[in-house]
Amino acid sequence: MAEYSIRDSVAIIQLDNAPVNALSVAVRTGLYDGIERAAGDGSVKAVVVCGKGGNFCAGADIKEFDEGSKGPWITEIGDFMDRMRKPVVAAIEGVALGGGLEVALFCHYRIAAKNARVGQPEVNIGLIPGGGGTVRLPRAAGFKQALEMIVTGNPVRAERALKMGVLDEVVSGNILEAGIKFALSKAHIDTSLACLRNRPVRMDGLNIDTKADAALAHVKSKYKGFEAPMFCVKAVVNAARVPYDDAIQKEREYFFELRTSGQSQALRYAFFAERQIARWGLPGGGDYRTARAIPVRSVGVVGAGTMGAGIALCIITSGLPCVLLEQNQEFLEKGVTSLRGQLMGTVRLGKMTAGEAEVCLSRLKPSTSMEDLKHVDMVIEAVFEDLKLKREVFERLDKTCKPETILCTNTSTLDIDSVATATGRPDKVVGTHFFAPSYLMKLLENIYGSRTSPETVATVMRFGKTIRKVPVLVGSCTGFVANRMLAPYTAEAQFCVEEGASPAQVDSVLMDFGMPMGTFRVSDLSGIDVSFSIRREAARKLGVTLTVDSRYFRGQRHCSLIERLVEKGRLGRKTGKGWYKYEGPGGTVPLEDPDVLEIIETHCRALGIERRNVGSHEIQERMQLAMINEGFKILEEGICTRAEEIDVIWLYGFGWPRYLGGPMFYASKLGLKRVFEKICTFHKRFPHSQHWVPSVLLGKLSESGLPLSKWGEAAGTSRL
Numbered sequence: 113m114a115e116y117s118i119r120d121s122v123a124i125i126q127l128d129n130a131p132v133n134a135l136s137v138a139v140r141t142g143l144y145d146g147i148e149r150a151a152g153d154g155s156v157k158a159v160v161v162c163g164k165g166g167n168f169c170a171g172a173d174i175k176e177f178d179e180g181s182k183g184p185w186i187t188e189i190g191d192f193m194d195r196m197r198k199p200v201v202a203a204i205e206g207v208a209l210g211g212g213l214e215v216a217l218f219c220h221y222r223i224a225a226k227n228a229r230v231g232q233p234e235v236n237i238g239l240i241p242g243g244g245g246t247v248r249l250p251r252a253a254g255f256k257q258a259l260e261m262i263v264t265g266n267p268v269r270a271e272r273a274l275k276m277g278v279l280d281e282v283v284s285g286n287i288l289e290a291g292i293k294f295a296l297s298k299a300h301i302d303t304s305l306a307c308l309r310n311r312p313v314r315m316d317g318l319n320i321d322t323k324a325d326a327a328l329a330h331v332k333s334k335y336k337g338f339e340a341p342m343f344c345v346k347a348v349v350n351a352a353r354v355p356y357d358d359a360i361q362k363e364r365e366y367f368f369e370l371r372t373s374g375q376s377q378a379l380r381y382a383f384f385a386e387r388q389i390a391r392w393g394l395p396g397g398g399d400y401r402t403a404r405a406i407p408v409r410s411v412g413v414v415g416a417g418t419m420g421a422g423i424a425l426c427i428i429t430s431g432l433p434c435v436l437l438e439q440n441q442e443f444l445e446k447g448v449t450s451l452r453g454q455l456m457g458t459v460r461l462g463k464m465t466a467g468e469a470e471v472c473l474s475r476l477k478p479s480t481s482m483e484d485l486k487h488v489d490m491v492i493e494a495v496f497e498d499l500k501l502k503r504e505v506f507e508r509l510d511k512t513c514k515p516e517t518i519l520c521t522n523t524s525t526l527d528i529d530s531v532a533t534a535t536g537r538p539d540k541v542v543g544t545h546f547f548a549p550s551y552l553m554k555l556l557e558n559i560y561g562s563r564t565s566p567e568t569v570a571t572v573m574r575f576g577k578t579i580r581k582v583p584v585l586v587g588s589c590t591g592f593v594a595n596r597m598l599a600p601y602t603a604e605a606q607f608c609v610e611e612g613a614s615p616a617q618v619d620s621v622l623m624d625f626g627m628p629m630g631t632f633r634v635s636d637l638s639g640i641d642v643s644f645s646i647r648r649e650a651a652r653k654l655g656v657t658l659t660v661d662s663r664y665f666r667g668q669r670h671c672s673l674i675e676r677l678v679e680k681g682r683l684g685r686k687t688g689k690g691w692y693k694y695e696g697p698g699g700t701v702p703l704e705d706p707d708v709l710e711i712i713e714t715h716c717r718a719l720g721i722e723r724r725n726v727g728s729h730e731i732q733e734r735m736q737l738a739m740i741n742e743g744f745k746i747l748e749e750g751i752c753t754r755a756e757e758i759d760v761i762w763l764y765g766f767g768w769p770r771y772l773g774g775p776m777f778y779a780s781k782l783g784l785k786r787v788f789e790k791i792c793t794f795h796k797r798f799p800h801s802q803h804w805v806p807s808v809l810l811g812k813l814s815e816s817g818l819p820l821s822k823w824g825e826a827a828g829t830s831r832l
């Protein structure tokens with residue numbers, strides 16, 4: 113809704129829809145009614161539109177998008193304002209985004225508090241601004257700057273918006289008082305002079321034809337696969353070419369076309385999924401509503417290898433001091449050099465100044481003495497993935513650190529309890545699984561053990577946000593969520609290669625689907641020897657020796673091509689050859705290698721595997737369905753409590769195309785009945801792959817027709 117009041121002959125319309133005053137039907141109706149009332153009230157000289165609770169407005173209410181269009185549209189409210197003879201002033205604090213900024217652009221004037229940010233982020237949810245933004249922002253800010261804001265979706269701060277011409281004044285102090293004062297100062301000025309409708313699009317000397325082609329080409333390559341950025345360009349270009357009303361009409365057509373598109377649905381889903389993951393609960397009780405995070409003012413990182421150095425870098429760049437610990441000076445120096453190198457990389461990319469980088473480095477305390485961890489609030493252990501070693505480190509940490517210190521293990525495979533029991537504080541032990549490269553990858557899988565306390569979980573969840581990661585809480589199991597789902601996905605890729613596909617073919621199927629990289633290129637990048645030693649270690653623990661001829665491992669189908677590549681010294685990019693051979697500058701360009709194809713052929717001949725033509729559709733289906741089936745098992749076991757958690761993990765851990773929501777959302781769009789039937793078919797066809805045993809939950813859901821948001825509840829794993 114919108115609250116209406118009058119002060120000093122100024123009508124005040126306050127948008128009111130906590131927490132961000134999104135433009136619901138009620139808010140739009142309240143705004144329209146308020147404007148109409150002020151227009152008809154002879155005692156009112158001017159109008160101020162503002163927001164309640166510290167924000168102007170975050171745009172259309174995204175939750176209402178699936179309900180169709182009801183109530184007045186923003187442009188109808190705007191048309192009314194355009195005809196008003198009394199000045200309407202937008203008094204902005206907090207955010208004016210999307211439809212919020214569009215409302216402001218319909219006002220005759222815009223003032224903002226210093227803390228304010230304005231922007232058109234619709235592109236992030238697969239839309240273009242649909243309330244006049246593509247037509248009015250270029251009239252205020254000029255074609256080039258408006259296009260940039262609309263295509264990137266990035267908001268700008270008040271001072272910059274003022275320079276751009278989006279705002280008329282930036283004020284300090286009470287925004288409403290300033291708005292009233294400003295409105296009264298304009299009460300006698302002809303409003304048509306301030307109306308953006310009456311101004312041309314500012315081209316600032318640019319030629320629209322040349323600019324249009326260049327912008328389309330740029331956007332096409334930069335936002336590969338995304339539909340909305342192209343529409344943003346088309347709408348803004350159109351606004352520069354045709355009269356105002358025609359441009360508004362076209363913008364509306366584009367907006368509605370996109371609103372019902374699969375991409376926008378997926379992107380809206382991803383927006384809310386990211387917010388859902390903050391709502392965690394533990395099986396033993398305790399959740400985000402009741403658990404209090406312990407303040408983290410300093411952190412220690414044990415292990416200055418690539419992972420540890422990257423984690424330390426995340427910490428110091430987020431403003432926290434960090435002790436980086438290594439066992440000896442040589443390893444420590446190596447770690448610090450690697451950290452410095454990554455930091456300077458960000459300076460070279462213009463993301464940080466050299467001065468800011470120095471400030472970050474001043475927060476780092478390299479050390480070889482565990483005593484330096486005595487007073488830190490949290491320690492993240494990032495030593496080699498070996499249980500015995502990790503337990504030794506935890507035993508020492510437990511003795512050294514103050515009793516309140518939270519001890520985190522950066523593990524991708526180990527059971528949290530088996531590490532926690534090395535200490536006398538298992539309630540303060542938790543897994544924090546960073547993804548390589550740890551400074552860049554946004555995902556942080558936080559893993560609770562059976563005795564991890566709600567306070568410890570609350571602390572690592574908040575810490576994740578502090579260091580600008582996307583923290584997702586999951587239960588403990590082999591591979592947790594990300595790697596557990598990745599296992600059948602990569603296994604199927606290798607089986608497809610054994611059966612007749614080439615690594616390059618598999619990778620191009622994945623890239624065409626929208627993944628940032630194919631699985632074989634990823635394997636080359638991270639090192640084939642890494643997967644090799646993980647497999648060898650797992651086999652060793654079971655008393656099995658894996659050889660190049662192993663077709664089965666614990667009764668399961670096994671592809672030993674990795675063993676063959678390692679045998680030939682093909683460890684990946686670092687050796688210049690792996691699944692591909694690498695050429696070009698710095699040996700970074702992957703080329704299909706006839707030698708690899710020969711290795712595959714020989715391997716298949718030796719094992720009597722008959723090769724055939726494996727089609728792209730089959731590759732995609734097998735890799736994705738195997739991994740989706742695992743996702744349902746994860747839900748079924750309560751390792752995750754919501755499908756949204758799995759999707760966020762894939763979006764941020766593996767770069768699943770955001771415009772496809774995530775694997776679980778993708779499954780919901782394919783239809784669970786179809787997904788289940790396909791998985792059953794694959795299970796019959798490949799009985800020696802455990803990952804094709806259909807998930808019981810999936811079977812149940814395939815009959816139920818329940819929406820994705822209810823899958824966790826149906827699994828009985830929801831804890832809230």
Ligand SMILES: CC/C=C\CC(=O)SCCNC(=O)CCNC(=O)[C@H](O)C(C)(C)COP(=O)(O)OP(=O)(O)OC[C@H]1O[C@@H](n2cnc3c(N)ncnc32)[C@H](O)[C@@H]1OP(=O)(O)O
Nearest residue numbers: 132134170171172173174175209210211233234242243387
């Ligand atoms: C009529 C056609 C014209 C225009 C089309 C549009 O306007 S489309 C909408 C364009 N606007 C956006 O995309 C803004 C999206 N929101 C944000 O970027 C951030 O939420 C924001 C406003 C910067 C606040 O960020 P913050 O980190 O402070 O909070 P959080 O993101 O957790 O949001 C708080 C809760 O508000 C809900 N919410 C935010 N924006 C909207 C919205 N536009 N519609 C509906 N709900 C919104 C968000 O989901 C959070 O709710 P919660 O229940 O806590 O999950």
